[in-house]
Amino acid sequence: MLTTIGDHLRKLRSESTFTQELLAERAGVSVETIRKLEQNERTSARMSTLNKLATALGVPTSALMGSAAQAQAMREPDAEPLGLVDVRRALTPVADLDGRSVIDEPEIGPPTAADVRRSIRAANTIYHANDYAAALTLIPGLLDEARTFVACADGDEQLAAHALASRAHQLAGRLLIQLRRVDLAHVALTVALDHARRSGDQMVGAAAVAPMCWLLLRQARFGEAEVLAVRTADQVEPKLSTASPAELAAWGFLLIKGASAAVRDARYDDARDMLDLAAAGAHRLGDRPHPDADITGNDYSPEGVHLMRVETAVIAGRPDEALTLAQQVHRSPQVTPSSRQRHRLDVAHSYAQTGAYTEATGVLMDLRDRAPAWLRQQRYARDIVQSIADRRRRAMTRELAELASLVGA
Template sequence: MPTIGENLARIRRALPLTQEQLAENAGISVETIRKLERNERTSARMETLHRIARALHVPTTALIGDASSAAARAEPTQRPLALLELRRVLMPARGLAGHRPAGPQPDQPPTLDAVRAELRRVDQTYHRNDYAATITALPGLLTAARTAAGEADDTHREQAYALVARAHHLTGNLLIQLRAGDLAYAALTAALDAAERSGDQVISATVLQGMTWLLLRQGRLREAEDVAVSAADAIEPRFSRARPDDLAAWGWLLMSAAAAAARDNRPDDASTMIDSAAAAAVRIGERHPDGAHLMMVSGFDRQRVEMQRVETAAVAGEPGRVLELAGDVRGGTAVTSSWHRHLLDVAWAHAEMGQHADATEVLSGIKRSAPAWLRQQRYARDIVETIARPRRRAMSTELTELASLVGAEA
């Protein structure tokens, strides 16, 4: 799908108009036109697009294109266009008597194997922190999964709805990262509905873990804890015969509840929940979840539990304790985003103790491996501002680049 800038350049050249002429006719700066056409910006305010469209004598919708990179780069003008296609799928327009505008329909229903393969591909793209590509791929994945579920026979219906749930859960996780909270709630609600239709307890529990993450982001601490604890109580496994899948799903819920309790200034309750999660991780040992659940509950192990202890110490404002605990944590088996989140706690602790060079080094390491992920983290912005605030000399190039990436005031 072409970007806004590509659509703009094609229409402008066909008239023909120079960039300067178009800028003058639209009443906007020529620099805006240039940045759009060079894809330095892949979104713009609707008012700006409307002015350009008037000057080009075309409908505004003729300019709208792929703005996924705008969301991935957290451009200030990226909403609402950056997530337009996802909004169409998750929140379709409705009219009288349930009327919905017709959308593109596949020539034939996708097979469950095809949906499963595409889900695996998009999940890998997400975990590589390629948010722009993930945003672009998700609308098609969601549509395919829903279509396959609608066409599935009785034998395969539960499998189909499990795929619908997993696709919507992945979508919700991405939207939380992008801080599109209301849209994430729509995705996770749809995921939970589909999970219940699948009859798969592990998938339902994992979707609820995503919901608690969203509630935490919204400051709804008690609700987040209640959702996680209630679900954990409902699925609590018998350790003597529990599968790794069940233990991991239960452990993730307990760690979500612990994160909420820590932020509610109840570190002792958080510690108790983490201890229980640690027991589940020990019981899993070297075993792995089965293939059907691997994407949903992967990454839960003893190292991940210890990262949660580090996070709890950071939330409690104990930088020395953070560095003490972090010394025993290794990231070899951790999901990449979890490891990077742990490193932010380490960077915070260094910054709080005045070890600014160490904090900058940790942040720069994250920047090198996951710049798209780091750009979305307000926590990183706060740490950079803490480092930069007391400086009396000009910032280093390294720190300046970090401040620019995360939008810090320095």
Template sequence: MEPTIGEHLARIRRQSTLTQEQLAEAAGVDVGVIRKLEQGTRQSARIPTLRKLAHALGVPTTALMGDASRAAARGEPDSRPLSLAEIRRAVAPVRGLAGAELVKPMVAEPPTLDALESRLRVCDRVYHANDFASALAMLPSLLLDARLAAAAADGVTRTSLYRLLARVQHLTGNLLIQLRAGDLAQTALAGALDAAHKAGDQVVGATVIQGMCWLLLRQGRLAEAAELTVSTADAIEPKFSRATPGELAAWGWLLMGAAAAYARDNQPDLASDLTEAAAAAAVRIGERNPEPGHLMMVKGFDPGRVQMQRVEAAAVAGNPGRVLELSALVPPGPMVVASSWQRHRLDVAWAYAEMRQYGQATDVLLDLRKNAPAWLRQQRYARDIVRSIAEQRRRAMSQELADLASLVGV
């Protein structure tokens, strides 16, 4: 992994023979900032601060710009310009007048399909384990290598590599949505759709559309999210008698995306109808032997996930009692798609808080903090719930609740 800003700073400072105090005085920067960077308790700093430090050390500012992916995962306020720099170069490369990319690939020979598949499985695993820092560090090189390999291939291998590139871009887009880098996520997902089209794979393309729907929901573009998912679902609607699990899952995910959009757009009947259609697809998948194929999200679509959609609709409708009633029917988690389970648990925490059962709400949030702190830190929904609990409870805030408030930025 690329050294962090603090590691670069410590190495260059020691080479200069300056102490932390001397560097702080020369740069006009608080010595506490330098200590936190070098100790790793702070992962990033504002560019003007880095420029001052670099000037005092007699090096270019870029010499200090190491890996800030952990800062992004921790939601540090100064992290964004630096932590997303590498993935931005991979997602939206700079091109010259003739259209050629400014930065050339580091490898002479494109990696093999098997090697790229192996790296993608690792990235997918760490992403679903909520290790966003590791995923953010791994994905830029994987994306660049996959793009290089696809462009250089031909025949059947070319199709397979473009399918893989679509999946890498999709995973990149999902990660960027989690980190609330919406515009960059949209670029990544557009690239994923383009790669899926070149591969001629509607199933992979449909799962990318579901990622687009998620992004549109985050942006409040409810009508567009509903139209996109419904029209795509209509275009790929499978025949249940011979559809593969991948085809059924892709269709089901689209229906649930549309249901989420309609629920938020105050059209609960449409949302309910689409959720029940998705449930039928989930049941049908359960009757089939799962295929070992290429679709990573097949295992994440099942009746339990559909039940979570029903819970979410009840939360959107502002019915906490119904949320708790329906959540009792959700199988115990966590599930394959960890973020879905975690989002469901926030609905449960919200319901407890609305019913003034603050202890139960806090317990749910503490469990999320224990198992998925990087994910929880990025959730505005969690911030709203914690703020609600803190403002409404009559007793003084407990240390655990205070720690939660600090984590989510209340």
């Protein structure tokens, strides 16, 4: 049976000496919030609320996570109705004829900009740690928190509120793309773009466009993805000699997305030209950190551009070139784990294409050990495993059989 945040909360509290009232006092959370969670009248909460409850109970925040999200993240049968219901509610809230929400008002006390930023940063860290179950549990509360901040903010703070709401919805969109929920991801990213426009911040807008391009690529809408990436890159193109790290990262990341679309549209030379331009900006950026990387997931860097060169060679059907390029990768702290994992799939694919099945299997086994939840979601991994199984003349090895079971090949 799938359990909820409230089920875990009720069990942990009953094993302690806390009444609902005492836990509320110790955690600085309303008794009503605790009661509704424990009775499953509410199945999500702000991350800040979960952190407070976990701290008061002396347990990690992950101890409060519900197993419905775990089932969804692990692609268990029939997981979607439970695993995504709160995400759907947060993305598509329902109001009555008077415009009032049909669910309860948000938790007492409006969040601050610092609260929302901390929540986005924490959720992004969890996402890049491949803990999709935890991220899926936290996203509804994060979106509610961001929406509440927009509703409560005024004056100049309203612009900052829209910027943070865009960042929150961008993260939701990226997670949903990983979980193959493309329609929900489109909803999240459309809202992210709307908030970005309202913020008046071009960097926020560019950051929202990047995952939308990724989504379009997942839908094989290569032409639209390239036009969106290139048009936006032209709008935010900085002067390289004076550009800030944030400006360089926003522009360069879009060029990478444009190159990814171009090569998938059978235009390898155009993709290479875009990557040459992106490389110039990455060289100018150097090791300077992107100030918002912890809430945007933008890993633009010299290494990031080089990883895309490997990917373009793979897509262009040049596995030997891809393997040669892969040997020239120099690790940098800016590249996210998911980007590096995706690169390792390119390496495995290239090995398989050149008949080096043992090496390909070894790369996949390493990914299985390091990031099983991520690997399970990758159709690319399934295709590689299937291609190895189809081409081998001998019986499937134990390692290959384990991989096939994990990715559904």
